[in-house]
Amino acid sequence: MDCIFCKIANGEIPSTTLYEDEEVRVIFDINPASVGHVLILPKTHAASLLEYPTEKLGTIFAIAQKIGNAMIQGLPCDGVNILANCREAAGQTVDHFHVHIIPRYANAPTKDAMTIESGTIEKPDFDALKEAITKAF
Ligand code: 5GP
Ligand code: ZN
Secondary structure, eight states: OOOOHHHHTTSSOOOOOEEOSEEEEEEEOOSSSTTTOOEESSOOSSSGGGGGGGGHHHHHHHHHHHHHHHHHHHHHSSEEEEEEOOSSSTTOOSSOEEEEEEEEEEOEEEEEEEEOTTTSSOOOHHHHHHHHHHHHH
């Protein structure tokens, strides 16, 4: 399969690597949203977080936590956004699971990392939503 993040994660395409172990490679985003924006790329292909083996997700988020804390101490930055876009409708542009870690700085304008505007829809029926989602668990 011709997947650019598979090639980067497995070292076929060189990258500045912040961290690497058996499961992941962490690289700097080519088009950063802030200074220090990185991506955690698993070395095995999954289209998004939704397809990644559940039992391996803990490892990915443990790495995200470690890097987030290291960014706050080391850069330093004042906060981080840790997020994964899943599927095109959610803004995913590369179909290989990746977690963004975006350092945030108190002296920069604080915007939610999501560009979705809150408060623009009718008040939802929370009970109906709960039922629709939980029946699919
Ligand atoms: P998504 O929108 O899929 O959540 O994020 C994809 C991210 O990958 C974007 O922030 C984009 O800048 C980054 N990206 C795309 N291609 C490359 C690449 O070849 N190298 C690096 N380092 N980042 C990339
Ligand atoms: Zn891939």
